[in-house]
Amino acid sequence: MQRAGPSSHDPKTDPAGRPASVRHVLIVDDSRVQLRILRSMLERWGFAVAQAESGEQAIEACLAAPPDIVISDWMMPGMSGVDLCRAFRDLPHDGYGYFILLSAKTDKAEVAEGLDAGADDFLSKPVNAPELRARLSAGSRVLAMERALSDRNRQLGEALDQLRVLHAEIDRDLKQARTIQQALVPERSRLFGTSRVSLLLQPCGHVGGDLVGMFSPGTGRLGMYGIDVSGHGITSAMVTARVAGYLSSRFPDQNLALERRFDRYFALHPPEVVAEKLNRRLAADPGVDEYLTMAYVTGDLHSGEMRMVQAGHPPPILLRADGEIRLLGEGGLPIGLVPDVRYDQVRFDMAPGDRLLIYSDGFTEARMRDGSMLEEQGLVDLFRQTAAHARGEELLHDMFWRLRTELVDSDLGDDVSAALLEFDALSVETP
Template identity: 65%
Template sequence: MTVQPNPVDRPAPLTGAIRRVLIVDDSRLQLRILNAILTRWGFEVLQAVSGVEALRIAAVSEPDLILSDWMMPQMTGLELCRRFRALKREGYGYFILLTSKSEKGEVAEGLDAGADDFLTKPVNAEELRARINAGERVVSMERQLSEKNREVSEAFARLKEVHEAIDKDLRQARTIQQSLIPERVKEIGTSRVSLFLQPCGHVGGDLVGMFNPGHERLGLYSIDVSGHGITSAMVTARVAGYLSSKFPDQNIALEKRFDRFYAMRDPVETARLLNQRLAADPGVEEYLTMAYVAGDLRTGRMRMVQAGHSQPLLLRAGGEVEFIGTGGLPIGLVDAVDHEQHVVTMRKGDRLLLYSDGFTEAVLRNGEMLGEEGLVQLFRDSVKVGEGPDLLADLYWRLTAEMRAADQLDDDVSAALLEFDVL
């Protein structure tokens, strides 16, 4: 390999991306010539007389640039390039093959082996300098990209840690929200109450519940807080405290009489008190819809208030269907609101279903929503095969079987079921 030295000294590299250069040639004379030129230009120069030696040096010192002759005994520059590319290293190493080969096929072979550039012999110092400058730009951009990738990787790792912490908190929040429904099924006299709750995410804005202050009296409710996620779940937690089954003295639907027992307030009064508490909270923009029933399980008389919630479905033992309620304003939307009370009498074998709009607004495979008629049909089918919590589970299964995306709910789904005088 013959090098034509350039008598004019050149300044040090502009970017400094290439500092350490490994020259590989079986001719020691050519090594001395290249070493003199590169040293004068300010590079740290390493030398190897064979490809095998070059690989050992490259594995330890990680040169920024390799200048290698193509034709060498034992290992050609082409094979050296392939093996160099296979080494594990932190940054990119630029590889220039020095050769007398200029045919397109041989150049393509060198590119396939991983070479970045070529210099034909005899090497001109000006051209060598230009090729190194080109390599400087490539290595500099690669290092900038690697640094950005490192920063992105570190940021992603931090985000992953944060996500895992949030996910852990959400799983715990889901457990806490599920605990808001301590009893999923309860038999009261000859009647049975069952509850079902399936959030569309970790936590949701739906809430169902019941309380039994004694003497076959029942409070049953279905609530849907506006929005989804953590904020809605926090509101449901507060409302669950207002309608607590464990602490009757905190339950706004109950009123203590004669320091001896708790009487059930009128549902309209219960809705008013709940609205008063939610509307008075500063900074809370969430509101909720609610269907609430105060029932006498001895007579079957059910007093009900519907505050913007889905109309409760009454399925008579004989198969007749009634939707109860006329709408009404949600709870917490305005400071003062009066709701209408509805009264129905249940008879032996009747079933009353309170449910969220996650049922009726579920999108089916045909692109349409289930709607009230679809819910009635699913409910009738489920009544034929199950009772209590099994009935609600079957109802949910039938719903998801009909949905367009059965594995992804768009809204929370919840239901409260009263089976009257069935035991």
């Protein structure tokens, strides 16, 4: 096998004399005269040429240095051009190799046989130089496109691998963020004397923008809330984390809903004052576009006197012991949307056996199988039916499970959260 390099002045090379990307041609023929003729033409056109006098030599040459283009005679002793083409296609290749068969054969069946073996093009013998050059140009274009596509696929594969690594890192961070966010609600159920508060928090993704909580500055006094930050995902979760610090049950000195009295105990601020203080803090934060809705309730668990503020949150549901239903509140502006907002207080009383449900619109806006939303009446019915046989956390989890079974898609479209107060529950449950 012999090889020759291209001329630095040939039009197939760039101005610096470098050969074109498609440059290596292997010619195969048992006729040395035919090899000499082909080699002369190809080198004149700027190709690097290797040659073999049999199919077996050609395979060895391909293994040693895979060619861009193979030009092979059809009729050769031993391995024919068609057999060589089949063997060439079976060789391991980083890229595609273009195969041209030379033959005096013009029969359609024989041409079909060559195509079936993997040949890309045919040339009749004796070879016409302009036609050969045209076929080589066509083959070069095919190879250039194939290599460009392969290069793009390689780049896409590398980018995909990088994205997989980044996705895995983000997924780990989000799982940790979910753990941190769940820790914002350290207690899911707590007794306050004979009353009980239970909480439900189900983000639609790794993290969410809902928050529920409860705290007590002293015996018989209760604060509980439900919050829904606008949007979804990490930004909303960061806002909920910040608000959780403002309403901390663990650190009363940092809780803006509490006021220290005489350095001895804490008292509850009126709900409307809490909403106004929270609104001023969020509205004053530079770069924070998110706002939140909130229902916040304070209660005297001895007398049953309750006070509430509703800031754009869905109206809490009061289920009386006798089955009567009352929706509380008339709306109000969300918190953090407009500065210097004043909020109205809603007063109501609870009696032994009454239940109060604060919930997010993840419940009421859930899409059912028939295409409709659950809406307030659907939630009222769900609450009433579930409350007939369940209590505390079990009641909330049962409501959530029933909701999931009726969704058009099992995946949540929004965060779902709820806070349930069962007033004087233990005295009612225990004769």
